[in-house]
């Protein structure tokens with residue numbers, strides 16, 4: 034039983050609302066009953082390590098250069114192959130294929146972003162937060178009568194649910210698209226998709242007296258203009274929206290920084306916690322309490338402070354306030370006290386889905402070196418967690434996830450690719466991506482040395498990597514080609530300037546293209562008779578389009594959802610999935626329904642590598658200590674592979690086969 038109930042609103046705000054709701058239902062007896070599976074599978078063990086974004090070409094190259102001895106040893110034992118990724122190759126989609134053994138038609142996750150056909154509003158695809166719908170107003174307080182609920186939108190049963198049914202213990206550590214975690218006996222800590230305390234995917238705070246061009250309009254963070262007065266800086270750290278108050282203000286906690294007049298040192302004072310920081314130093318995790326109602330327990334978060342500079346300018350970065358794993362305001366693990374057990378053993382840790390703060394680097398709040406320092410904090414926590422899990426792992430399944438290669442490949446591709454528009458000569462960080470692979474080799478070595486006999490080991494990634502040279506504004510292209518009619522020539526946002534009564538097709542998310550269908554979209558105009566012709570026409574036009582700069586195809590393949598997906602959710606898919614050519618990707622703006630002027634532009638940003646392209650261009654990797662017999666293994670083969678390794682047959686709805694058998698199912 035989950036202790037949250039009721040109806041709908043939109044994601045970020047609602048997730049924030051939700052955070053403060055559980056405090057009213059404390060003690061409603063939600064179980065810590067998720068005990069270990071009673072039956073045992075003997076001492077049979079299977080470890081699966083998921084390295085998000087690890088690319089077969091880079092891996093192969095570094096292996097042949099002798100830089101990855103543990104990967105090489107594993108490849109020589111059971112094999113190393115490319116692993117077919119999902120269409121489209123986005124992490125939530127790909128890991129959902131892994132989790133369910135289905136394609137998106139089965140699990141219903143088609144993109145990071147879906148849209149509501151009634152409102153045409155985009156939302157994050159993997160979870161939904163519903164707020165309490167009945168409230169009493171008491172002066173300035175709004176008291177919810179029933180508490181809210183957060184639910185996972187991924188459909189299809191997870192493979193570890195079948196393991197639990199068969200009495201096999203399982204630990205699933207931070208797999209994406211599993212927030213909130215599914216009910217059951219398996220130990221799970223949620224990963225990608227887990228919000229910070231504000232209900233966002235990570236909002237840092239930055240305090241400075243420096244002049245900056247864009248103060249408010251940055252993504253993933255908030256910049257606060259402060260003054261150093263009498264050697265003091267006074268400001269506050271924002272928290273969740275306080276829905277108990279009628280105007281729902283954002284809660285905050287005040288803090289003071291005392292700056293030493295002579296030395297590059299400052300003292301931070303927040304809620305009675307005093308921390309001395311030198312310039313360039315990170316604090317440990319500090320617990321933050323946001324008071325929502327008088328006399329009622331507060332919402333708890335944790336944050337780390339980084340004193341970037343004292344003079345000439347004051348610069349203080351604060352991590353997004355994460356859900357405190359030792360006293361979670363939202364359920365981030367199953368059983369619920371599992372996140373606390375980990376904290377007890379290794380100390381506080383990042384709980385937000387993607388902890389590497391790529392936004393702070395993109396916005397020049399952290400420089401390359403500082404960002405790497407921040408990701409090292411994340412990685413060291415991951416190493417402690419891995420050690421904790423290996424210690425408690427006796428039998429059954431252990432899945433462990435590390436997102437480091439993916440995040441560093443996104444941010445540092447520009448340093449090693451001379452063709453990249455953001456490439457700079459003399460860059461001191463050319464080795465970052467290679468080093469990340471070498472670090473993962475050490476992780477692998479550690480697992481191989483400690484896993485013992487009688488253990489199957491599988492190492493995989495969800496997709497590979499490619500350069501992101503040029504950004505494509507799909508919606509601008511649709512508008513220029515008369516598929517979308519705009520009401521004005523502003524760039525717009527969330528399709529607010531679209532005349533739906535004269536619009537036949539639109540793009541939402543990183544790879545999705547939808548027709549404006551009669552009977553499906555609120556103001557749909559495309560009838561059933563026109564559908565086929567329009568889909569063919571769009572596919573032809575998009576694949577024949579060339580980049581005027583170099584004559585390259587921008588889109589190498591367009592998939593039809595009704596041809597590539599199977600399962601009961603296929604009808605919810607975008608009609609077409611855009612497979613971008615290597616080097617190209619949807620622009621950030623087009624994904625949420627904006628219309629920048631140019632159809633294509635150079636990507637000069639630090640976010641310089643990507644994988645949101647044609648699936649065949651960015652396969653992942655798979656290695657094992659057991660012979661991989663499958664000729665063309667795919668992500669959706671993993672669920673049947675894992676079940677098969679414990680002697681459990683492939684389950685209904687799964688479309689793959691064990692990679693340890695030669696047979697290829699006709700379902701594929």
Ligand SMILES: [Zn+2]
Pocket residue numbers: 086124439440443644
């Ligand atoms: Zn990625």
